[in-house]
Amino acid sequence: MTTTEEQAVQATEPNEHGYRSYTLGEFSFGRDEHFAHIEWPTGRHVMAVEPFLKALMRDIAWNFFYGTVNFDSVIGTINHYGNVDLFAGRFNEDYRKAEIDHLENFPHEEIKATFEAMLGDWVNDSFDPFAAPQETGSAYGDKNGDNTAAVTRTRVTAQRMVGLPEDEPLRSDESGYPVNRMFADVDQGEPEVRVEPGYEKEVAAFSLFKYLSRSDVTWNPSVISVCKDSLYCPTTEEFILPIIHGNDRVEWFIQLSDEIIWEVADRETGRPRANVIMKAGDCAAMPADIRHQGFSPKRSMLLVWENNSAALPGMIARGETPNVPVTF
């Protein structure tokens, strides 16, 4: 048993590969060179450890996100904003029919502490779960150091707003973030702003394309503007969204550059509903009753637009607001 400062984390001594195993309620998690092994009273599941760690990283970094985070077609979490369900087979038609699905609810802090301990222990020094495949080493093999800087990374924050004098370093080489290899063609010009004298420190504009071209992570929406419950969350994407997101509200996508292919399926059963190919300039709304996963062949820029209202999941569950933003 080991203990973190705030929460007791149930962990074993390291196994022959150097990794600890973790228990959370009736679930247990173990890893070897290649796989994460997950067990619960009525079943067991195995996942390649690389996709498992990429999903785990995002579930933690996003505080369990909106609605459901499916690690794959079996394992995942449901956010109830304060407490979190951990499940196996809950959104898998066949596991449900066979009655081998399992779900347990945990206080937010308890599941977070266990997931953080597992991530810290299972990520080796060569691997960055947020990086594109060609920008990181391997997740596989016996325990070999750790990558605390990568797994505890937090988003870069502005003092006031990108573009204002005190935040000037954020959009230059001084930021420490070079322009990504895939965005070498992105125009590094800034908009011209003519400010009424006296307001130079208050009025600013910046090129979001230039700003995003320096992003060193993939599939990690950040919040760039907040207006009441409206959150603009741009992100840079390459390869596969490491989770399959089950929505609890409508969300909008604006494809800012390049292309993403979305597989959209029924949230409950996983039955396919649509394949959506989004090219630069395309806009789509994802319904509140689906799950989706994106595939970005080349690094691309995506604007995710979220409605952060805490009232929405309840309103949708009670049928007080539709699952789609427009009916044609």
Ligand code: PHB
């Ligand atoms: C989503 O589930 O809507 C999502 C998650 C992460 C991204 C983009 C979209 O980077």
Ligand code: FE
């Ligand atoms: Fe989503």
